[in-house]
Amino acid sequence: MQQYDARVDAYIGKSAPFAKPILEHVRRVVHEVSPLITETIKWGMPFFEYKGLVCQMAAFKQHAAFGFWRASRLNDPHHLLKLGGENEESAGGSFGRVYKIEDLPSEDALKQFVVQAMHLNEIGDKGGNMSGNPKKAPAVKKELVAPDYLLTSLDENPKAKETFEKFSPSNKKEYIEWLLEAKTDATRQKRLETTIEWLTEGKTRMWKYK
Numbered sequence: 001m002q003q004y005d006a007r008v009d010a011y012i013g014k015s016a017p018f019a020k021p022i023l024e025h026v027r028r029v030v031h032e033v034s035p036l037i038t039e040t041i042k043w044g045m046p047f048f049e050y051k052g053l054v055c056q057m058a059a060f061k062q063h064a065a066f067g068f069w070r071a072s073r074l075n076d077p078h079h080l081l082k083l084g085g086e087n088e089e090s091a092g093g094s095f096g097r098v099y100k101i102e103d104l105p106s107e108d109a110l111k112q113f114v115v116q117a118m119h120l121n122e123i124g125d126k127g128g129n130m131s132g133n134p135k136k137a138p139a140v141k142k143e144l145v146a147p148d149y150l151l152t153s154l155d156e157n158p159k160a161k162e163t164f165e166k167f168s169p170s171n172k173k174e175y176i177e178w179l180l181e182a183k184t185d186a187t188r189q190k191r192l193e194t195t196i197e198w199l200t201e202g203k204t205r206m207w208k209y210k
Contacts, residue, residue: 003031005039008046011059018099019059025101026057026066026110033114043206052121054114058093065093066104074116080105081113083183146176149188153196160199167204174205 012023023046030048031037037050045058053069068074071081071094082096095104104110154161164172175195182188198207 003035003038005041005046007041008039011041011046015059015064016061019064022064022066022098022101022104023057023059026104029107029110030055030114033111034118037114037118044208048114050118050121054117054121063097063099065098066095066110067093068113068117070117070120073120074113076113078105078109080109146172147179149192150176150179150195153192154199157196157200160196163199163202171204175199178205 008027012020012027015023027039027046034050037048037054040047040049042053042056045056047056047069048054055066055068057066058064068081072083074081081094083094098104154164164175179188179191179195182191195205198205
């Protein structure tokens with residue numbers, strides 16, 4: 001796979017004027033970390049890969065976003081990452097809404113995150129630790145069950161329920177995991193309301209990127 005992907009050039013070219021320098025900046029910083037990082041397009045936006053997904057960037061109408069695929073596994077001593085809550089959900093990234101390059105952490109900080117993310121993929125981390133110590137054998141995979149609060153809300157919203165029941169297992173899983181990953185009651189409630197709204201409109205969890 002090539003280090004640079006022409007589709008990413010096209011994506012940047014079609015982005016809003018304010019977003020282009022942000023995307024070009026992120027692209028340069030990520031590639032400066034390692035020539036082994038490659039590009040691709042997934043869900044309609046640019047992703048950077050090294051033995052798996054590392055990070056992604058996106059441009060919206062009024063803001064841009066840059067995020068790490070395993071942001072919750074990264075060591076963040078200076079609390080630069082914005083995980084969970086309104087910022088992450090509305091911006092689609094790990095640093096909230098990005099309106100200009102200065103809204104992102106320094107190049108050195110971003111590069112450290114990229115190095116960590118590459119290391120996680122290198123050791124095949126699926127939620128282990130950054131030390132590289134051997135992990136326990138994975139537990140038997142259990143069937144993902146929809147939480148009661150989702151089922152109750154679906155019963156109260158027939159259209160949303162109809163959409164959910166017609167979805168493939170993978171589409172259902174995306175919504176369920178999103179809800180279960182909420183770290184606070186407020187975040188969970190906000191995600192639940194968004195889930196019902198999107199299901200009522202017949203949308204998948206990742207509809208923005210398709």
